[in-house]
């Protein structure tokens with residue numbers, strides 16, 4: 001191995017705090033489930049920062065930890081270790097009263113099973129009214145807001161119907177209206193289109209985009225649906241309880257005035273500097289346990305271990 005010392009720029013004395021200006025920050029988040037003698041590490045040091053007003057899709061294989069992440073952000077589940085802040089709330093240090101306040105005002109949550117979001121014997125209007133009544137909102141304001149929400153979600157005509165009298169797509173729209181009733185800063189949706197056909201999924205996703213723009217609510221949506229994740233500006237992929245890659249999309253306009261969507265995939269580097277090299281890259285160059293790193297003026301190279309000791 002060459003002994004020439006690398007001349008590296010000196011790091012600043014204090015690195016800026018990760019996600020300082022973000023609305024949602026997860027840092028080194030760990031969630032371990034213990035069932036008898038079996039331990040499952042659902043989240044294994046996940047880092048994620050979401051800016052206010054973003055619409056982010058979270059994708060990943062079954063069991064990768066997506067629902068666990070959403071339950072923690074919703075204040076339903078508590079992490080085993082790490083740091084998680086949403087708005088002004090440190091989710092690891094909340095009293096029971098704080099948690100009620102947080103769940104009532106800061107986050108709205110739409111669950112995976114459409115029906116589990118709704119109460120069978122209440123009408124759509126009564127369901128949207130319920131969280132506002134719990135938050136002691138005045139009657140006139142409740143009535144106006146319920147009407148406005150059901151209207152902007154395209155289900156004004158369903159106001160007096162019960163869940164059994166609504167289609168799957170209408171149920172999901174009402175569930176989103178209920179989640180937005182107390183004007184939360186964050187809307188969390190766990191597979192909101194999982195039980196819907198392709199056309200209805202696209203509609204519901206359009207609704208999420210619309211409320212993101214109209215109300216400025218930050219949306220984090222877990223999905224398996226590649227069609228859905230292709231429609232957002234940022235998709236975060238979770239693998240084995242960690243964020244592994246991100247796809248950022250932007251539109252550009254060419255010389256002819258046509259707009260094109262450009263998608264760029266980025267690997268995510270964690271706070272300790274770990275980066276996951278995609279399997280295709282590892283296989284193409286037969287990268288195995290040990291690789292050689294070299295710092296170039298504006299990039300880093302990773303080479304297979306030649307075994308020569310050079």
Ligand SMILES: Nc1ncnc2c1ncn2[C@@H]1O[C@H](COP(=O)(O)OP(=O)(O)OP(=O)(O)O)[C@@H](O)[C@H]1O
Pocket residue numbers: 033034035040041042060061062063064065066067068069
């Ligand atoms: N309450 C629990 N007790 C024990 N293990 C759990 C519990 N909840 C989740 N797990 C385990 O944690 C891991 C992550 O689960 P999670 O539901 O977060 O994954 P997911 O990515 O949302 O999966 P899916 O797409 O199938 O919903 C899985 O191995 C799961 O079996």
